Amino acid sequence: MSRDSVRWAATFVALTLAAVLFRADISFVISATFFAIFAMSWSFFTSYSGYLNLGHVIFIGMGGYTSAILNYHLDWPMPVSIVIGSIVGTLLGWLYLNPIHKRVSGLSFEMVSFLSIIALTNLVLSGYARPLTNGDLGLSPLDGIFSTLGFAIGIAALLCLFGYGYSRFLSSNSGKIVDFARESQDIVRTAGADPHRYTGRLLLLSGLLASTGGALYVHYSGAAVVSNTFELAFMIRIVVIAIIGGRFSLYGSIVGAYFVVFAGFLLKPVVSSHIEFLIIYGLGFAIYFLWPKGLISILEVAIRRVVPGRKSVQ
Amino acid sequence: MFENVVYVIIYGLIFASLYGIMTVGFSLVCGLGGFFDIALPAYFMVGAFMIVELSPYLGNGTMLIVAPGLGLLCVAHYLLFIRPQRDNPYRVFFATILLALGVESLMAKFFSSGYTFKIAPLLSGNVNIFDVEIRQQLLLGGAVGWIALFGLRYISHNTNIGRAVIGIPQSVRGSQVIGLDVVRIQAIVYGVGGVLLALGAYFYGGYLGVSVHMWAYPLVIMFTITTVGGLGSINGIMIATVLVGWLEVAVVTFIDPRIRAFVILSLAIAILIFRPRGLAGKRIG
Amino acid sequence: MRSGEKKPDLDSDLSKRLLGGRPLSRRQFLKTAGVAGAAIGLGTGVGGLLAGCGDGGSSGTTGASGDVIKIGIMGPMADPTGMNVLRPAEMMIKKINAAGGIIGKQIEIVGPIDDHWETAQAITAYETLLKEGVHVILSGSDDNVESALLSRIGQNPDVLYLSMFASTQGHMVNVRDDYEKFKGYFMFTAIDDGLYYCVEEPAIMLKEKFGWNKAYMIREDMVWTEGIEQYFKDSAPQKGFEIVGIDVVPLDVEDLTPYFRNAEKAGAQMIWTMISVFGEKLANQAWDSKVPIAMFGHNGILNDYGYWERSNGAWGPMATTSTWGSLEKHSPEWRDFLTEWFTTYSDDPRTPMWLGECTWRGIKAYQEAVERAGTIETDAVIKELEMTYYPDAPVAGGFYGPGEGIWPHTWAMPIDEAERAKADPTRGEGLWMSSTLNPMTQWQPKEIAPADSFVLPGTPDDYGRLVTIWPPALAGGEYQLPPFFPESPNA
């Protein structure tokens, strides 16, 4: 067994244990796992391609809304609509973002993706799209997925499966080429390849998980509304989680999601929500300033102390 | 119809001026540093609350304290948070997102989440221009904004520091090579940006109300104008802000107010994709 | 409904919507987080992640044994909205417990649990309450959140879910379509047609007083106002109004003056507003711009006294549906409640807003239902709740009973009346009159405000007084033209 498969199997076991341990608060575990899915898929593209993608929720929203529309308007059975939604959502998001990432990079890409989700949110809410999206009310009730231990373990499996796939991709030839593309597209061009072909693959893989997660998420939420799909606030929440966890690490996103959800869980009974936010953001800011690589870097140090000789968890 | 056209022209120019002074700091520091400082719109909101809170004590002199105060706040923000990591645009971006959210939470702790309309205008009457009623205070805001923009443009073309700000390529390293103290220049731009933010907050907040959420839409506006005009270009800001101002008012007046945001954002996205340097700016990214 | 000959049209339209299972409309008032549109309160949602906790199982239990009744509270607690659920609950339950509880059982509040207006948080909040074994959940969140909770509410019909804020009739349709599943779902809040008539009624009053008949509507671009626009088009002309224009305003609007200008240019004599999200902006900008047109409507947020203080009484041309009647004319119970609130809390919300009264009514209704049933057993309580009837209720809560048709019956109307209405459509007229009692209040300078207008004890009264102008039963004064109005606006 490869090192990656051992690590991701161990991660899956750890997440399953967490779910079993917290089965009384399983919706909190599920919430954390969903955010881990979103943050990891975001981090996969953003960290390794060098494009700061603020439009990641396009995948989540396209997957979520497609599945919701199939289930709500056409009464397709939920599993079918989730599968179709994931695929269609991935394609729609990719067809939009891929040409843009070929065309503009750096700050321009950041801005295009940022402005795109605001425009999309506007569009989804507007009267023009209302027959399809139900505007601000959203598509509800959808066939729901409920908070069960089985579902928590299921999405943890999805997370780890993609985590494993991502790790394999990063250590494949394509991944090695992407390493160059991130730092210098010219190097890849003069080596005889279009760097965007490889970053485009990264985007597609990143989108596939996000879109699948989005399709599952709207059914778990019971409704497709902008606030759990396209909204900027949702995007930023994902970014914040990835930053706190450590964005150059797939595991970092998981740590970040569990940390942030956990912190809220612990703080909520103690302080009012403004203070709760303040503490979380303050903590996030401090963590980011002191350890720009996020919580995972602290964890790495700890692991290295306990397991001598072991290299970075990434 | 004629009246509507007059309305669009005048209101477009007024909003253009307010948007312009809101955006100057953002666009220039981003152009200089090659990063996005998301915290600036949050300071815009903080400035508006400073005005609201101080005006009962300081009356008409409020702005004399708030404008430099916000300028200093922005300089301090730069020195504390941005300078240590200014070479890494991603770090700046992430740090300022967290900072902006933290500032909003902090403000929400102390202020109601509703809107406040306690900024007293200097002028209270209306003016009638070709049958279009305009508040004097709003006209004043527009005028002050344009004077500030043109003044800044003049300074930037006729002083060493100004030329440095405009002339510096985005690469900070490049400017160090030609012997300029980038930290000092950026700090000055932050200061000037802060003063203009305060000015913008005074007129914008006085007209549309002040709330702890009032940084989100300005952030979109700053992004859009920076995009359309081109990063770090005063001429670009002036062109883009007029375009956005007119377009916004024209869409609302002549087409459908519901697609206002969509039209403006689409314009910005199209310009980013097909002319990434903006209408008058340096190439970004 | 209000007029026999046009009812069939409206009915068929409605039935198409409702029977299609599509939400008719929605009101999401006071989503102060900014705007459901564009760059909406970036922050509000972000921390949203910080989810609470959840429940282990998908099927909740009521934990129906023991001597306590557990009432769970959820909503956006950093916001006046959540406070409008929590505060009435705390105030009332303290009193109820002191008086010996409900049928001898003490009430225990579980929560409040913050949902941050956010779906994932709402789900964990809901499931946490289930885990705590609550009997009743009082929820003060918007339609968005309720959309997300519906599937879980349907999973747990044994836990009563009293919605204080979300008012979409489309949600209630679930009850009618699958009663066994959704029987525990009650909407203790105004329903959309009521919101329309609580604007039309005072408009008729103003028409008679000033002779105005040119009506202009400004509505926000949300689902709930779509249905209201349809009512407007159908009903207003028959009441002698000329519709001179309708503006649909995006939620991320910053500047409302263009719409006032449109109305002026159209020669409007009165502007009917259907606004929830940006009510504060609307009122202030109208005042600031000295719009010489009477303006009134549903602006839920403006009911809070804190707002009046913040805005220096920027009220002028506005009159708004509120839960406040003139104090002297109100029931002593409600007056005491208002007074207690105002003297207890000094931060926002200074006074109960609309959903504050909904919570007050909801808890009362629950208390009375349990007392009538003599048990807290869910089905018996549901049966009694369905018979809830408050003829004096300013706000119409709504719910469907088994096998009901298009119209839900409301707590402002006895259930047998609803049954008769179904059999005889022409009865609808009287029926809906009684459910649209949201009073209209107006701010007036204290020099001209009548003596019995709404002044709370301890109010500094610097900003003037609230005067109820409609309905006649509660009216404490008459609509006053703002000082900058022309003598006879556009008349």
Next chain:
Amino acid sequence: MPVLEVRDVGKVFPGVIALGGVTLNIEQGEVRGLIGPNGAGKSTLITTIMGVHRPDSGSIWFRGEDISRMHIWDRVRKGLNATHQTALYVPELSIRRHIELGIMVNGFPATDVMLIAETVGLEGEMDENPDVLSALGAKKLEIAKALSTRPSFIMLDECFAGLSFEEGMEVIEIIRKIAEERQLTVLVVDHNLALVERVAHVTTVIDRGVVIAEGTFEELFSNQDVVDAYMG
């Protein structure tokens, strides 16, 4: 038929005419020199041939095919490559990975890596990061990277810049070696006439974006235009 034909290529940058109609034919197996004073348009010519810029006028033909509108990577796949004036590398990635890149991208056998390393003389430093390399090492890495795509024609831009004469001779050895062993056609660009003279069969001189002369060094320096360009 020439390997590379540059037909009357013009390129204008804002305010500057970088190339004013350059025509250049290079035959198979040739080692061609390209010289010219600073700002003459040498680098622009190379980047235009590589496809970094599109020519504003004229066309570029490679092995009988018009490549003027091709992407860089397609030109590389056709067998064209170049080294860069300033070494292009990623400091965090090893020299081995730099050489592997072109091989992976094109699906060549992994054995190429060591062959190339030996050819340029980097075999002892394969696991180092490129920023430890000397100026000469950086040139070698540039050549190795270019070789990794199995080109049939390579252009060496400023290939002696920053090197001592002895180091320059070492590079010349490498150029001779690859020209012979791999039957490569080479375009050597520099302004160090002494070194270019030692390796080029024929040399082209450009100045202000136009070719002013072409021939052996002897021929060139009897040409008054060339002398003027260099002295004036």
